[in-house]
Amino acid sequence: MTEDAVAAIERGLAELGDAYRDAFATASNEISLRDEYAKVLGKKQGSLTRVMGLMRDVPADRRPEAGAKVNAFKDQVERTFEQRLADLHRASRDAELHARPYDLTLPGRLPVGRGHLHPVLQTRDDLLTIFRDLGFEVVEGPEVELEENNFTKLAFPPDHPATDMQDTFWVGVDGAPKDARVLLRTHTSNTQVRVMSTRTPPMAVVSAGPVYRRDDDITHSPMFHQIEGFLVDEQVSMADLKGVLAAFAEGLYGPGTPVRFRPSYFPFVEPGAEVDIGCVFCSEAAGTRATCRVCKTTGWVEVLGCGMIHPDVLRHCGIDPERYRGYAFGFGIERIAMLRYGIPSIKHLFENDPRFLAQF
Ligand SMILES: [Zn+2]
Structure with a gap:
C-alpha cells in the first residue's frame, strides 16, 4: 500500500x-x-x-x-x-x-452634460455685479456669529421676537467668549456691523451669503441667501438710497423699471421703507395684469427692505451719528431668482433635482 x-x-x-x-x-x-x-x-x-x-x-x-x-x-x-x-x-x-492611435481631443459621440452655477448663485453673482458697478465693495462675513454683531449692535431690543428660540438657531461653540451667545446669523447685517466697527467712513459695502431662520414653508426655507448693502458718509440722504435702488432695479429688469417706497419699520433703520419694483411679468396695456399671479394683479412686487441707518446703530459701531449718516438695504436672493425665472416654490431651489437645475 x-x-x-x-x-x-x-x-x-x-x-x-x-x-x-x-x-x-x-x-x-x-x-x-x-x-x-x-x-x-x-x-x-x-x-x-x-x-x-x-x-x-x-x-x-x-x-x-x-x-x-x-x-x-x-x-x-x-x-x-x-x-x-x-x-x-x-x-x-x-x-x-x-494600433491606430486614439485622438483624445475629438468630441465624444454622446453629449456630455456640462455643469453650471446653481440659479441662486447665478442670481447672487449678477446682483453683486450690479452693485459693484455702482461702486460698492464686496465683503464676506461669517455665518456663525456673536449675538452682539447679529442683534445687539443693530438695536434689536432683547425681547424682539426675532431673537426668540422659535426663530433663531442658537449654537454652543467651544472657546466662545464667556457670557457670549452664539448663533447662525439671521441676516447678512452682521457683516455691516463688523465693517462699520472696524473702519472709518466713507464706506460703501455689499455682502451676500447664506442666512438661517426657523422657517419652513412654500416661500421660506431654514437656510436662504441674502444680499445686503450699506453706505456711510457725511452727506447721505434718502434720495441717494432711492437713486441707488432705482439704478439697481434697472440693472436687474431693464431701463425704465419703476420703483416705489412704502414706509415700514425695521429696528435698525430710521426711517425705514419697503421697496416694490414694477411687475415685469404683466402689463396693464397688454391686459395681462388682471390674471398675473406674480404680483397678484397689483402691478408691484415687494422686493426689499431699506432705510437710513439708525443713529444708535452707528453709535454702537463707533461712528459719530452727529457727523455721519448712512443708508442700508437688504433682500433675499431666492426671491429675486424665483421672480426672475418664474419658480413657484422655494423648495425647488434646494432639492437639487438635475431635471430642474438643467433648465437654467
Ligand atoms: Zn404682474
Whole structure:
C-alpha cells in the first residue's frame, strides 16, 4: 500500500508529462491561459492537484523524496505559466502601442452634460455685479456669529421676537467668549456691523451669503441667501438710497423699471421703507395684469427692505451719528431668482433635482 502511493505519484507525474507546456503556449489570451492553468493546479479539479493529494498516503519516511518530486513538477508548471503570462502582457501592450492611435481631443459621440452655477448663485453673482458697478465693495462675513454683531449692535431690543428660540438657531461653540451667545446669523447685517466697527467712513459695502431662520414653508426655507448693502458718509440722504435702488432695479429688469417706497419699520433703520419694483411679468396695456399671479394683479412686487441707518446703530459701531449718516438695504436672493425665472416654490431651489437645475 505504501509503495503504491509513491508509485502512483510517479505514474501520475509521468502521465501529466509536458502537456501543460503546449496548452499554455497555445493559449492566446490571459483568460484562456488561466483556464489552462486551472486544469492543472485548480484547487479541486486540477490534474496535478489530484496527484498532490496522494501525498496523504505516503509514509513519513518517504515523504521528503516524494514531496521533492511533486514540488519540482509544480515549480515547473508555475514558472511556465508566469513566463507565458508575461509574454501575453507584453504582446498586448505592443499591440496597443502599434494600433491606430486614439485622438483624445475629438468630441465624444454622446453629449456630455456640462455643469453650471446653481440659479441662486447665478442670481447672487449678477446682483453683486450690479452693485459693484455702482461702486460698492464686496465683503464676506461669517455665518456663525456673536449675538452682539447679529442683534445687539443693530438695536434689536432683547425681547424682539426675532431673537426668540422659535426663530433663531442658537449654537454652543467651544472657546466662545464667556457670557457670549452664539448663533447662525439671521441676516447678512452682521457683516455691516463688523465693517462699520472696524473702519472709518466713507464706506460703501455689499455682502451676500447664506442666512438661517426657523422657517419652513412654500416661500421660506431654514437656510436662504441674502444680499445686503450699506453706505456711510457725511452727506447721505434718502434720495441717494432711492437713486441707488432705482439704478439697481434697472440693472436687474431693464431701463425704465419703476420703483416705489412704502414706509415700514425695521429696528435698525430710521426711517425705514419697503421697496416694490414694477411687475415685469404683466402689463396693464397688454391686459395681462388682471390674471398675473406674480404680483397678484397689483402691478408691484415687494422686493426689499431699506432705510437710513439708525443713529444708535452707528453709535454702537463707533461712528459719530452727529457727523455721519448712512443708508442700508437688504433682500433675499431666492426671491429675486424665483421672480426672475418664474419658480413657484422655494423648495425647488434646494432639492437639487438635475431635471430642474438643467433648465437654467
Ligand atoms: Zn404682474
